[in-house]
Amino acid sequence: MMTEVKETRAHAFEIKFVVDAQMGERIRAWARTVLHADPHGTGPFRDEYRTTTLYFDTAEGHVFHRRGSYGRAKYRIRRYEDGDTVFLERKLRSPGILVKRRTQVALHELERWAVDDRSILPSGEWFRRRTAIRALRPVCQVSYHRTARVIATATGLARLTLDQSLRVAGVSAARFSSDSGKVVFPDLILELKFTSHVPALFKRLVEDCSLSPQPASKYRLGMAVLNSYTSESSLLPSPTTTERAEYA
Numbered sequence: 001m002m003t004e005v006k007e008t009r010a011h012a013f014e015i016k017f018v019v020d021a022q023m024g025e026r027i028r029a030w031a032r033t034v035l036h037a038d039p040h041g042t043g044p045f046r047d048e049y050r051t052t053t054l055y056f057d058t059a060e061g062h063v064f065h066r067r068g069s070y071g072r073a074k075y076r077i078r079r080y081e082d083g084d085t086v087f088l089e090r091k092l093r094s095p096g097i098l099v100k101r102r103t104q105v106a107l108h109e110l111e112r113w114a115v116d117d118r119s120i121l122p123s124g125e126w127f128r129r130r131t132a133i134r135a136l137r138p139v140c141q142v143s144y145h146r147t148a149r150v151i152a153t154a155t156g157l158a159r160l161t162l163d164q165s166l167r168v169a170g171v172s173a174a175r176f177s178s179d180s181g182k183v184v185f186p187d188l189i190l191e192l193k194f195t196s197h198v199p200a201l202f203k204r205l206v207e208d209c210s211l212s213p214q215p216a217s218k219y220r221l222g223m224a225v226l227n228s229y230t231s232e233s234s235l236l237p238s239p240t241t242t243e244r245a246e247y248a
Contacts, residue, residue, distance in 0.1 A: 012098040013198075017190040017211045024162055024188035027209065028147055031160050034201055035149035038159075042081070045147075051163075052143040052176060053078045055219045056136035063136070064223050074219065075131050077110070077138075079176060086110065086176075088127040103127065110174045141169045141177050142184075142222045151201060158194040158202065168222030184225050189216050 019027065032045055041047040054077040057063040062070035073092045084107045092099040105124050131137070147162040166189070169181025190211070192202050205211070 012193075012195055014098075014191060014193045015213050016215050017192075017206075018214045018216050019188050019190055019209075019211070021164075021186065021188065023209060024164060024190070027160075027190060027205065028162055030205065031147070031149040031162075035151045035160060038148035038150055040080075041148055047149055048145065048147050050081050050143065050145055051078065052080075052141060053218075054138045054171060054174060054176065055140050055142060055222075056131055057139045057223075058135050059137070061223075064220055070134070075127070075134075075136055076219075077174060079107070083107070088124045090127070090130065101126075107176075110176075138171050138174050140219070140222050140226060141171050141181065142218050143167050143169075143180055144218070151199065153194065153199050155196040156194070158192070158199045160202070160205075161191045161193070162188050163191070163218070164188040166218060166221070168225055170226050182225050184218075184221050189218070 032047070037046040038049075040049065042049055055063075056075040058070070062068070063074065065071075072094060073090060076089050076091075078087045078089055085104050086107050088103045088105060090099075090101045092101075103124050103126070109124070144163045144166045147164075149160045151158050151160075166184040167180045167182060168184055169177050169179050171177055192198070192205075194202065
């Protein structure tokens with residue numbers, strides 16, 4: 001059954017940090033004592049799941065190089081665990097606003113993606129049309145293990161995620177590969193997501209662990225490994241003025 005969600009969030013913040021394994025374990029233990037488990041999590045703490053995503057880009061790498069409007073939007077197909085449904089997603093970001101569109105379709109529908117027949121993927125026609133207009137095609141598969149914890153605040157739900165075991169594999173079709181591919185790097189990516197002001201608990205975490213915001217695009221890091229870039233660190237941009245100000 002098709003499910004479509006279109007969400008627009010004003011003043012949505014998503015701040016990332018890169019931490020080593022030891023710090024990651026420390027943060028995970030802390031989060032499990034003060035935050036609630038993710039509603040969709042599994043495992044002994046009900047807060048874990050595996051995510052696999054097919055990312056789209058042009059032949060010239062417009063998304064990777066953030067050229068024009070391609071730098072503000074990502075088109076991807078996401079799968080959780082070994083589920084038989086997947087999510088067609090567009091994540092569009094502009095200053096102060098995040099717009100996310102997501103449609104759920106059956107996994108088997110992707111097997112006939114290359115056939116130019118609208119009846120094959122009717123619920124996801126918007127995704128097919130947009131990727132075709134922008135000349136986007138599947139270029140890589142990124143997978144990782146996620147720990148997710150949440151907390152309710154006066155301005156909405158805040159979320160902490162820790163992603164580890166990041167791997168990437170090259171793809172050329174909208175089909176999930178059984179090959180998990182190459183290790184991207186040994187570190188973890190911590191993400192703090194919230195609306196309006198930084199929750200007090202998140203501020204305390206950042207201060208106690210001496211964390212510095214360091215945005216990290218899983219897509220760009222994965223493509224850097226596939227294309228044998230010599231230094232992935234050059235793809236971890238410096239914190240923006242807004243991110244630095246949040247913790248001033």
